[in-house]
Amino acid sequence: xxxxxxxxxxxxxxxxxxxxxxxxxxxxxxxxxxxxxxxxxxxxxxxxxxxxxxxxxxxxxxxxxxxxxxxxxxxxxxxxxxxxxxxxxxxxxxxxxxxxxxxxxxxxxxxxxxxxxxxxxxxxxxxxxxxxxxxxxxxxxxxxxxxxxxxxxxxxxxxxxxxxxxxxxxxxxxxxxxxxxxxxxxxxxxxxxxxxxxxxxxxxxxxxxxxxxxxxxxxxxxxxxxxxxxxxxxxxxxxxxxxxxxxxxxxxxxxxxxxxxxxxxxxxxxxxxxxxxxxxxxxxxxxxxxxxxxxxxxxxxxxxxxxxxxxxxxxxxxxxxxxxxxxxxxxxxxxxxxxxxxxxxxxxxxxxxxxxxxxxxxxxxxxxxxxxxxxxxxxxxxxxxxxxxxxxxxxxxxxxxxxxxxxxxxxxxxxxxxxxxxxxxxxxxxxxxxxxxxxxxxxxxxxxxxxxxxxxxxxxxxxxxxxxxxxxxxxxxxxxxxxxxxxxxxxxxxxxxxxxxxxxxxxxxxxxxxxxxxxxxxxxxxxxxxxxxxxxxxxxxxxxxxxxxxxxxxxxxxxxxxxxxxxxxxxxxxxxxxxxxx
Numbered sequence: 001x002x003x004x005x006x007x008x009x010x011x012x013x014x015x016x017x018x019x020x021x022x023x024x025x026x027x028x029x030x031x032x033x034x035x036x037x038x039x040x041x042x043x044x045x046x047x048x049x050x051x052x053x054x055x056x057x058x059x060x061x062x063x064x065x066x067x068x069x070x071x072x073x074x075x076x077x078x079x080x081x082x083x084x085x086x087x088x089x090x091x092x093x094x095x096x097x098x099x100x101x102x103x104x105x106x107x108x109x110x111x112x113x114x115x116x117x118x119x120x121x122x123x124x125x126x127x128x129x130x131x132x133x134x135x136x137x138x139x140x141x142x143x144x145x146x147x148x149x150x151x152x153x154x155x156x157x158x159x160x161x162x163x164x165x166x167x168x169x170x171x172x173x174x175x176x177x178x179x180x181x182x183x184x185x186x187x188x189x190x191x192x193x194x195x196x197x198x199x200x201x202x203x204x205x206x207x208x209x210x211x212x213x214x215x216x217x218x219x220x221x222x223x224x225x226x227x228x229x230x231x232x233x234x235x236x237x238x239x240x241x242x243x244x245x246x247x248x249x250x251x252x253x254x255x256x257x258x259x260x261x262x263x264x265x266x267x268x269x270x271x272x273x274x275x276x277x278x279x280x281x282x283x284x285x286x287x288x289x290x291x292x293x294x295x296x297x298x299x300x301x302x303x304x305x306x307x308x309x310x311x312x313x314x315x316x317x318x319x320x321x322x323x324x325x326x327x328x329x330x331x332x333x334x335x336x337x338x339x340x341x342x343x344x345x346x347x348x349x350x351x352x353x354x355x356x357x358x359x360x361x362x363x364x365x366x367x368x369x370x371x372x373x374x375x376x377x378x379x380x381x382x383x384x385x386x387x388x389x390x391x392x393x394x395x396x397x398x399x400x401x402x403x404x405x406x407x408x409x410x411x412x413x414x415x416x417x418x419x420x421x422x423x424x425x426x427x428x429x430x431x432x433x434x435x436x437x438x439x440x441x442x443x444x445x446x447x448x449x450x451x452x453x454x455x456x457x458x459x460x461x462x463x464x465x466x467x468x469x470x471x472x473x474x475x476x477x478x479x480x481x482x483x484x485x486x487x488x489x490x491x492x493x494x495x496x497x498x499x500x501x502x503x504x505x506x507x508x509x510x511x512x513x514x515x516x517x518x519x520x521x522x523x524x525x526x527x528x529x530x531x532x533x534x535x536x537x538x539x540x541x542x543x544x545x546x547x548x549x550x551x552x553x554x555x556x557x558x559x560x561x562x563x564x565x566x567x568x569x570x571x572x573x574x575x576x577x578x579x580x581x582x
Contacts, residue, residue, distance in 0.1 A: 097124070098124045098237060098238070098239040098240070099122045099123065099240050100123045100241050100243065101125075101126065101225060101241075101243075102125045102242075103126050103217040103225070103245065103246055104125075104127060104246040104247060104418070105126075106127075106141065106142020106143060106144065106245055106246075106247045106418060107144050107145070107418070107431045107435075108418035108419075108430075108432060108434060108435040109127070109142070109418065110125065110142075110201060110204075110205070111433075112417060112434075112435030112436065112439045113205070113210050113439075114208050115435065115436045116439040116442070116443050117209055119440070120443070124210070124211040124212075124237060124239070125205065125211065125212045125213070126213055126215055126216070126225070127142075127213075127214060127215075128215050128216035128230075130216070132250075133252075134263055134267045138194070139195070139198035140201045140214075141194075141198055142247055145194060146198075146269075149428055150197065151190050151269035152265075152293075152460060154189075154193070155186065155190065155297075156289065156293045158181070158186050158297060159294075159297050160462075162181065171498060180298075181297050181298055183273070184273075184274075187269070191269075213227055213229075215227035215235070218384070218385050219385060219387060219389050220386060223240070224237070225239070225386075241415065241442060242414045243414075243415045243417060244382065244385075244387075244416040245416065245417050245418045245420070247419045247420065248378035248380050248426070249266065249379060250265055250266055251377045252374060253376065255341065257340055257341030258338075261341050261342075261372065262281075262341060262352075262374050263372070263373055263374070264374050268290060274349070275299065275373070276299065276371060277301075277368075277370045277371070278371045278372070278373055279303075279304060279354055280304070280373045281303075281304045281338055281373065281376060282305075282376040283305040283310065284311070284377060285313075287373075287375035287376075288309065288322075288325065288461050289459065291325065292325060292462040295325070295328065296462055301331070302330070302367070303331070304337070304356060305332055305333065305336070306336070307335070307359070312471075313467065313471060314467060314522070315471070315473060316509075317465055317471075317524050318465075320505075320507055320526050321463065321465050321526065324461075324462065324463045324505060324526075325461060325462060333356070336359065337356060339355050339356060340354070341354050341355075341372055349371050351369075352372055354366065354367050354369060354372060379399050380398060380400050380401070382394050382420055390414065393409065393410045401416045401421060406449060407434055407450070417438060425457070427457055430450070434450040437450050451542075454469050456534045456537075456538035458531040458534060463505065463506070464529065465524075466524070467522070467524045467525075467534065468522075468534055469520070469521050469522040470511060471524075472511055472522065475511045483514050484511055484512065485512045485570055486509060486511050486570060486571040487509070487510050487512065487568070487569065488510075488567070488571060489508055489567060489577045490505070490506065490577050491508060491563045492504065493506060493527060493528055493560050503579065504578045506525075506528075507525070508527075508563045508567065510522065510523055510547070510550070511523075512547050517546050518548065520540075520547065523538070523541060523564075525560075528560065533561045537561075537564065547567075553565045
């Protein structure tokens, strides 16, 4: 049996498909005049599946009207086709090249693209990395894989191993050879691992029949985008829907010498030489994480801070992070900002002179460093992709895109996920979750939305800081101080005792809402493996964790996490929280 295209210009459009199941998507005929002909033929052939047909027709603007016709009667649908009404309803729905084009090959974009392909849609991913001012670029996978979470955590681990070597002598390990770190060996291993992930992403797209083009995407008109590759060749594609997942790139200071001589996190993880004496400018989690592992690898590190550490995080915890780093060799220059960077010597590394001024007065200082790493924030990559041509609104200052609760922009067929979203956490797992759920809503008939509340996160400083829920400052703003109870304590990891390391440095704190059965609304831990601790408690918080439930939980001894099952001292009591034993 064959399917004839309703326009009758294509008498044999291909083999007929079996009746539609509730989740099936019928293929287009091998030849047709577009969505109108295809939808019409399906409506005629399978009256019992008319609703599924309408749902799966790509980009149908009149699906509700079609559904109403089919509810009334199959005969009316047939009459609508014979009279030309059905074709008229669909005639303004063009045949696009793709059901979905995802702009950006990072974690959120790839998750969305692959999920849409699993649901039977024709998907294209456009991804292009504009080289940094130092010429650094990378492969498929976005910031997290190439210049973010993955290399950062691996280099953090390298630094922790250095500390473990120091501790090992206390545990009986003897070695006479001097142990030193080799930057080149580490970066080669890290980049080899990243390369394997890049290849894995490309293979995964191929297996799911997702088209991937290494080109820069720019809108030229509604539903149409121009893709420009590295050679300047341009090709245009159309799609029914678009997802913007272009992420962010590091911000520069805008002072003399910053782009010429400074590096950012885009460059650090593949730097072909050891950075040597390093000035880190900024106090974000990126700044402190990089400063932390560089110091842990034995380098001389200074952090220049304009205002506060870890803005947006709990400030008590942030100061404890900074204090630990300072005690372990990282210098902090508080209330200063660079005003000029000069090159004194070329080399790998060379020598740079940094002039800085106080944010509180006329004082100026100078310093000489081998490397200057800028980590002062990030800007969304949205301002050079033609969004103004189709009317997508962005925050002109940050480039962020405002969306509704289903990640939809003000232009109905354009969506966004990941770090480009305004007012949402800039975290890989959030982008992945949002991307998958978006695809399921668009193409799978699902309704679940991404939950941006109580998202756990970890700052991978030498002593890790994990948190979930409200900071103490924010909780006071929302609930008022008198309605909160804050439980806290210092603790001493057993692994640190024999090594004689830093008693009363690790810290645990929970913030409870007294008006809601002491529900835990803020969870904070500063200590080894904070990420492994916070993950399980974050799940408990989503289930409505209370202080009583923590008290009723049997702790695993001896672990760091068990401290949360024995918290008794409140801040309001003023009692001492220092520990005198394990």
